[in-house]
Amino acid sequence: MKYLADVTTLEYDIGKCTGCRRCVEVCPHGVFAMEDKRAAITDRDKCMECGACALNCESGAIAVDSGVGCAAAIITGMLTGSEPTCGCDSNDDSGSCC
Template identity: 65%
Template sequence: MGAPVKYLANVTTLTYAADKCAGCGRCVEVCPQGVFEMRDKRAAIIVRDLCMECGACARNCEFGAISVNAGVGCAAALINSMLTGGEPSCDCGGSGSSCCG
């Protein structure tokens, strides 16, 4: 469906240390937004602003080259966590599956 829809620019907490990259390609395999590509046997960030902070890359990088403050990009979850002081999660009241498609 054409180009991916972009969200706010310059907000992602994604950081990547290329010197730690061993070139396994896991980040390219797991990123659902196409943020990473392999360039010269190393991963490279090609569209940083598409990062949605899901955390798949950081969780699966064996070499600790990637870090991101992962979390849900969900207004209801964030408002809930502001009100209750808890961690933002998808459990917007009731039992779990109420808000995720």
């Protein structure tokens, strides 16, 4: 299953890659694979912007604008002008949780 094409904010600078493999290890959708001792992007559209790769990339080769994908949270964020957060940790009845 893939979500919308061409929307991800994932940026990768192969020039900074040290070949540590962390991105391959953490990506839950197999977006990265090793090619010639460096990571390469297999399919950008599989990226769900969770941010695990960017956080664990020591050389700063990866950047992604990560955040929750809950529609309810984003609507609330749009209305209040704040960063979207899901209601999972509060006691409200917002229901669906990331």
